Amino acid sequence: MAFEQHHDFENLTRADAEAIGVPGQRRFRMVFGNELDAIILWLEKQQLQALGMAFEQMLAQLRAAGVSEAQVLDIEPSPTGPVPPATPEYTVGKLAVGFDEENVRVILFIHDIEAEEDSSPTFSGRLDLQRAATMAKQIETVVSAGRPTCPRCGAPIGPNGHVCPHDNGHFPLNA
DSSP, X not given: OOOOOOEEESSOSEEEEEEESSTTSOEEEEEEEOSSXXXXXXXXXXXXXXXXXXXXXXXXXXXXXXXXXXXSOOOOOOOOOOOOTTOOEEEEEEEEEEEETTTTEEEEEEEETTSOTTSOOSEEEEEEHHHHHHHHHHHHHHHHTSOOBOTTTOOBOXXXXXXXXXXXXXXXXXX
């Protein structure tokens, strides 16, 4: 059995979502950390989008439940600095989101794609509701900056148009 790294952040002060590259060839990553340490997590666009939706749904449920910290959130992303050199990088296999009621924090548990099935999460971190709201907005911006999707089949429309399977390939749909 290989040695497995585990990164646990009690209080995340950095939580960023980014797309690297041009639409159609982008890679997606999240950078989590604090003043002393950081971690890079690479993931698929759909995983990133699902995380953003999970944050939004959780915040909506907390507002509906009357949690005061969830009522008024400023969702303007703040600029972040560069990623420190030699920051560990992993590819996300599975992720889970939870809520710590006692400390009013969102909790993330992320497993590396190469981790064994019953292993502890490669990354766990806790972030305040403000940072979760900001990250949800950031994720929405990153995901929507890509290629438009076909309204009929959901496939991406490239610069040269798109042949929708619903049209049996007869009518290319241009962007």
